[in-house]
Amino acid sequence: MMSNDTMKRIVLASRPDGPPTPDNFRLEELPMPAPGPGEILVRTIWLSLDPYMRGRMDAGPSYAAPVEIGATMEGGCVGQVIESNNPDFSVGDFVDHRFGWCTHGVSDGKGLRKLDPEVAPLSANLGVLGMPGMTAYAGLNIHGRPKEGETLVVGAATGAVGTMVGQLAKAQGLRVVGVAGGPEKCAYATETLGFDACLDHRAASTPHDLRVAMGEACPDGVDIYFENVGGKTLEAVLPLMNTFGRIPICGVISWYNAGGLGEGASEGQNHLPRTWRAILVKRLSVRGFIVTDHYDQFPEFLDLVGPMVKDGRIQYRETIAEGLESAPQALISLLEGGNFGKQLVAVSEDPTRK
Incomplete structure (x- = not known):
């Protein structure tokens, strides 16, 4: 003691x-x-x-x-x-x-x-009113450049960043599809957070299975993929990205314990050539960002999100x-x-x- x-x-x-x-x-x-x-x-x-x-x-x-x-x-x-x-x-x-x-x-x-x-x-x-919330706000608005009617996919959808990304996107009129681990988290994303759909990555044994499910959830393709996880979620989303889509890269959680580079993270295959080609032919904007780069906008973030938390529009x-x-x-x-x-x-x- x-x-x-x-x-x-x-x-x-x-x-x-x-x-x-x-x-x-x-x-x-x-x-x-x-x-x-x-x-x-x-x-x-x-x-x-x-x-x-x-x-x-x-x-x-x-x-x-x-x-x-x-x-x-x-x-x-x-x-x-x-x-x-x-x-x-x-x-x-x-x-x-x-x-x-x-x-x-x-x-x-x-x-x-x-x-x-x-x-x-x-x-x-x-x-929601700290670093994770600010990360969601900056990544979505500065690097995702959302437009009403677009489709956004977010991995780790019920984590501290993912919940904010999805709710802020819904408030701006986007279709939001989350990816989370387990039926309880997926139900929370749709029933409490208001996501349009949430896919259980644990129920998908391969990236192909997840891609099929994601294609059904995103019939008009994906305009913004908010990257939190890497791994099979990225593999599933990439073929569904629309031309001129945007991918803000916040993190790659699924690869952190593999040294952060993802070596061997997906059956030892090298997916870089296919990824690079998709970025080229679909003219994707892929932008890594660190939240501290945008802390000058923290007061603006608090002015917007603070009242939404207080009156219950933002759940956490x-x-x-x-x-x-x-x-x-x-x-x-x-x-x-x-x-x-x-x-x-x-x-x-x-x-x-x-």
């Missing part, structure tokens, strides 16, 4: 070879940090777990530096100020921060955003793991599709949660 004089954190103990295991993480207990002049001490309430974290566990080059061995695992959090030497923050304020997988952290306040629990539950600021779901110690197994499960909606860790008590 942690005393008031100590904090806990989870560090990267070793780099995974394939899927991560609990042995790749280590729980440590440290002295409680003290805020200096102009600083605040924050107690973490909610920790966000996201697929990108798997990439940060590898040493290879990427859009961001990897987590070093022995360093705190990276992640976004929501917390409460418990000590303040900064006039801009008062004890009791709620803030979002990026201290990572830890129970407490010290900050000078730069880059922190104050949160109002009257607008939305605190946890929502790590999902959360999977919650209890206690910091549960984070490693929760991330492992997330990468295998075990979450339903946004994956969170309840690090400490949320005083606003009813």
